[in-house]
Each structure stands twice: as C-alpha cells, then as structure tokens.
Amino acid sequence: MKEKVNNIDFFISSLVRKSTREKAPAGFTDNLMKRIETEVEQETVTSQPLVSRNMWILIIAGFAVVISLVFFIDWSFLGLNISSAGFDVQYFENLIVYFKSTVEWLTFFFAFFTSSSLPAIIAVGIISLLIIDKILRRFTLHKTYLF
C-alpha cells in the first residue's frame, strides 16, 4: 500500500511538473505600468492642497493682525479714529438693503415657478459645484496652484 502511495506521489509530481505555466498576455507589463504611472501622478497631484497649511496659518495670522490693529489699538495718538471709522453705519444699512432686494428679486423670480423651487435651487447648486470642480481640476492637472 505504502509503495503504491509513493508511486502515485512520484507519478503525480513528475506529471504536474510538465503542466503548462500560463503566460501573461502580450502588453501586460506596458498596460500595468501605464496604470501605475497614472496612479503615481494622481497621487502627487492630489497630495498637494491648493492652499498649503502654512499659507492658511499665514492668512489667519494676517487676518488676526489686521483685526487687532483696527479694533484693539487706540490710534488716537496719531489723530486717527480708525475704530469708529470701521463701522460706517450707513454702509451696513446699505448692505442690508442690497441683501433684502436680492431676496425680494429671487422671491419674485421663483414666484413664476408653478411647483416647488427646491429642484431649481438644487440644480443651481450642482451646476455650481461642477463648475468649481472643473476649475479646480484645471489647476491641479496642469499642476498650477493658486498659491
């Protein structure tokens, strides 16, 4: 019995060694390397944000400095009254008026819709996102960054 099993083992092993080893199709390496290169390129592009972390820190710090200079420092020693100059009440009133008129115009515009204006608003939102996406892709694929 043991001899029989050994015979089978030897028979199988010698025969399996003669079996076909599959060959990868022609162009396999080229196609694969193209995919890998695209992947590497995308990785390089996407790993670089449009506004770097340092730039954000700089922007926030700059904004904080400007706010501090305007609101928290007394400039009267220079004969200036910047703090109160910053708050032109009329300017803010005008802003509110513009905002109200915009809302009224939109209300008037959407009044022509027989059904809900929600789908239109969603459509406008999606189109805007697509446009922004296009612009951002244009910048990223050409490796041109805003900052």
Add this chain to the structure above:
Amino acid sequence: MEFLEDSLYIEKVLNGDTSAYTTLVNKHKDMVFTIARKIARSTEDAEEIAQDAFIKAFQSLEKFKQRSKFSTWLYRITYNTAVSRVRKKNIEVSVIDDEVIENYPGEQIYEFVEAMDDQRQQRFIDAALEKLPPEDNVVITLFYLEEYSIGEISKITALSKSNVKVKLHRIRKRLYKELNHIYKSQFNEVV
C-alpha cells in the same frame, strides 16, 4: 533575462524609481497570471486580477517588511484578490470531495502516460488540473511547479501548515483519480 535580487528593485521603487517595478513585474507576471487564471478560470478575469494584484503590491510596497520572499507576499496578494473576486461572482471554490479519495484505479495509466510524448503529457495533466477546485489547483501548482515549501504555501493561502499537508495529500489522490477518469473515458476526445 537575468534578474537580480528582488530587494534591490524594491529599494529602487521605494526611492521613487517607479520604472524599477517593471523588472519585478516581468519577473513574476507569469506566475501571478497562472495563480489568477487557475482561480478565475477565465483569461480576461485573470488579467484583471493579475493587474490589480500588482497595483496593490505597488501601493503597499512600503509595508512589505521582507520577512518572506517578495514572490510569496505577491502571490498571497494575488491569491486573495482572485479568491475575493471569484466569491463576488458567486463561483464556488475549494470543495474537497472525500468520496473520491479511497479508490486507487489500476496501474495501466503509468504505461499509458510513459508512452506519450511531452506535449500530450502536458495536455493530459492540464486537463486533469482543470477538474480540480481552483484553490487546490493553485496549491498543487505552487508545490510542484514552483517548488514552494509547505510553509510558503501556508503563507500564501492562509492555511495552516498541517492543513496544507493534508490538502496536498488529498489533492494528489483526487488528481490521480481525475487522470484515471480522463484516461478511461475521454482522453482521446480531450487531447
């Protein structure tokens, strides 16, 4: 083509030389494709699986600690990719049929095979291997064709060493049975 140690190419790839990966691909693509083909049983699926496996390996190359051979690690990725792809398609894999184990047909088959030329022998064994469950086909191919150790096969297939041993024993018997079956019934039609 002469290939240097895989670790040299891996180091180059990790240092940013993506083209060095081409050498690793050329060196291992046939076996990766063989594993994928044996499990998927379709050339188109096998090509996709093989490409995905190489891409996964490329993406995870930093995580490869070189505790095993690169090929073992790569074949494991290929094996897992292929098995999960096949399972997604609901194709059944790896069923060991104990019913076939105990019967040893006659020995005329030895003489029959010896009388064949190499090409016919190859077609004969290929036909029998195709009848095995895909995972068994991979195990026996790795063991005999690639001469991988039981330990290495265990790493690739995630089976325990003793499980691999038992599996090999059963696969040999099953294969012998399939060879006999082809020999007795339809070999002249198959080959």
